Amino acid sequence: MAEIEFTHVTKVYGGETPAVRDLNLKVGEGEFVVLVGPSGCGKTTALRMVAGLEEITDGEIRIGDRVVNDLAPRERDIAMVFQNYALYPHKTVYENLAFGLRMRKVPKDEQRRRVEEIAGKLGLADMLGRRPAQLSGGQRQRVAMGRAIVREPEAFLMDEPLSNLDAKLRVQMRAEIARIQKALEVTTLYVTHDQVEAMTMGDRVAVMRDGVLQQVDTPQRLYDAPVNLFVASFVGSPPMNLFEATVEADGSQLVFGETRLDLGSRSLRDYSGRRIVVGIRPEEVREASGWDGARVRGRILLVEALGSEQLVHIEIAATPLERADLVDAAAQPPGPSLGVEDLERSVTLLGRFDRHLLLTPGEAVEVAIDARLLHFFDLETGAALPAANVQAVAGVAG
Amino acid sequence: MASVAESGYIPASRRRRFSRRRVGHAAAPYLLLTPAAAVIGLVLAYPLYLLVKMSFQKYGLFELIRHKGRWVGTANYASIFHDGEFWRVVLRTLVFTAACVSLTMILGTAIALLLLQVSRWVRIALTTGLVLVWAVPVIVAVNIWRWMVDYQFGVANWTLTKLHLGNFVRHDWFANPWTGFGVFTLLIVWGAIPFVTITVYAGLAQVPHELLEAAAIDGARPWAIFREVTLPLLKPIFVILTSLSIIWDFQVFQQIWVMLDSRPSSDYYTMAIYAFHQSFQISEYGLGAAIAVVMVLFMFAATLVYLRQMLRTGEVN
């Protein structure tokens, strides 16, 4: 068991923009850290630098108490699970599992003992004589995991191991990997582009974008306190609703569309007179009956029945966020509906509503706005704004 | 109300067109194949049959004029199997083939591995050079080498003497069949390396990068990675290349024939030359045919492995 630490790590490919910029990250002993972000964000490059498959342009990577910058992969005592499994096609499952042990000159009977034990635990015991081509995708994935586990390395590295599985299998394997890691207590660095995977599996999640680490935190804190617009829009599905508003009355009021919202105990004095970005999570978008606070009038555009709940698209009067560069590209809000007069001034909110409510498209509806649940962001930089006197939110309207 | 399609009703006129198309359909592939099959049949299959038939016949000048051979059973085979010369030729051909094939495969593979290690522009330069060598026609190559090993003004003699590897002034390389075959081996290996190198290199480039990375992480040193991961994946290619090389090198004829001005001494006979000599120079076409049949049998033995590998790959396609 060992820590993995990145210190000011940078990776540049021949004179182009850096793939990884000044990365500082520590994975504690036995911790499961997920590196997540859109493709091209540098997460795989960072992982491969730990493995020794990429050269480090600047900075240091430590595994345990050794600086590994100049060590060959085989000297680093790490194991890796590849996206395409990288199983040796001409070797049997047994030989695949035993390969790493053979290379380290582990005695034959010890090899057999360990391989059979792991094969048993992973449900591969009957397949030891088969070749990878004869296995299903899920079985191959387990062999890839087994090959890593059987070596008892100082750390596991995983490069999107679930991407090639179908959705149901992915959910199943997610839990299995998490269970195995907890049982073995091996330091694990896991890379994925899927934020659901990241949130469900990681002890901590590191969000990356364009080579820069945005935020590293527990899943819950990432969700509740995103440090900028990118993290806010990346984490959470459906994504956070975002729109622009003006701060008035010396920081105590927010104006958007026809709504004037009193911020109560939260104050944005530093931004008085300026425009900011307001974010609200879909589950905080509530129908206003029984709420005696601020309301926004809106019109239901679409109701998506999920069975367990309803996703309702509500159109309100507000200015949409124009800065596409600040948010996750995949989290673009649904576009304005056809036939709306003032296209620049309407925003579609996604709300998660109880499945028993009767909601019809075209109906007018009132949405409850609780100032305590709003997120605020700087319009220029995307950074989250610390609004003074933020209290823990006890109950919600609706 | 059911539509026409649903009811399965087909009007009579359309019914007729269907059946004609089905018949035409069945004949189509055979029609398409006929021209190619005819050519191949005429020039390869029939002569092959003729070859075997002739090997059991006496076919000299007299028979040539009459366009008909005289049946003599296995007399031709008996005569060549009892001839010491024949066995010397067989042995010589086998040794020569073994030398050429092993050198070609070893050097060809080594250069392919070298190509993996070098910078991009060096790789392009070396590949282009190899393609250039590959492009040289055999007769042209023979003449180049004839010039290089010329006993008077050839650059080979001068270079070897200059390098103090011995006194090679006015050295006739073909006076001694051992040095003569040495030249032929070099000539043939030189011409054969590009094909092997380029093919092996293409195979090496197809080995999935992740497998090599996984092996490196699993603790394998570079040589172990080559032995455990790369070689097994390259096996089909090696089998094919070796079989092809054996087939081609076993048949060597032109190089020796042209280099020695169509008058090679018997020390230089390979099986192909021996068969040719018997037929076209001594006019014993029957004997030549018998020798040729033995050659073909040798080839098919070597070919069996290649055929099986190609069929297996063809199946996958």
Place this chain on the structure above:
Amino acid sequence: MSAVAVTRPRSRKRLRKAGWNALALLVLAVMVFPVYWMVTTAFKPGHDILSYTPQFFPTHPVLSNFTDAVHQQFFWNAVKNSLIVTSVVVVLSLVLAFLAALALAKFSFYGRKPFIVVILGVQMVPLAALIIPLYIMMSRLHEVDKLSGVIVMYLTFALPFAVWTLRGFLLGVPKELEESAMVDGATRFGAFVRILLPLLGPGLVATSIFAFILAWNEFIIAYVFLHTPEKQTLMVWLASFTTLRGTDWGPLMAGATLCALPVIIFFLLVQRKIAFGLTAGAVKG
């Protein structure tokens, strides 16, 4: 941060790469030398060639060797014959191979498997063996000393590879393209010609280059079958160069250079694609 001093082997890696590069350049020099030697000799005047110390770089290049070679008796005849034979072989092999490849790729029928075996096996028969009955057979048909006979024989050797290659390319074209053409009104054969043929571009190019090189470089058949010097192809002309003029190295090398030129040009044009046809699919895990 730990303070372990680490040696930087990055410079060692660069040194190793430079070593490999140097070795590769040496290999390149050795392999290409004979070709270099041929071309430089072709441009050297006689006294520079026939000197006991070889001249590695021509100091006074001349064109006299080339004019000498080109003015040889029968040179232009040989060029004409080679061109005729080669172009006819290329065209015919494309047509015949395309048809046969269609049959093999698009239809399943009795005799498909054996045909494939025949195609592969046929490459294995040694030419030197086959030339004997071929000669007998051709002389019976009075096709000896005729370009037409040579063309037919070359076709036979070009077809197997051509059919195999085109079949491979045909298999790579998705069936949906043909089908949509037929839905749009084409007959099956019309679909073949109008849709598949254009898509086979690279395959046709590869096949024609292969046929060209085979026909251009071939010696044994031309040597045995073409007796009159007027009918002989370039390779035969080159092979008999020395016997006609003793060993006149300069013109010989010039003639050799000329004979090799078309093929070399072709090879250099397509050098990247050459190896892939044969090994595609052979290494998949």
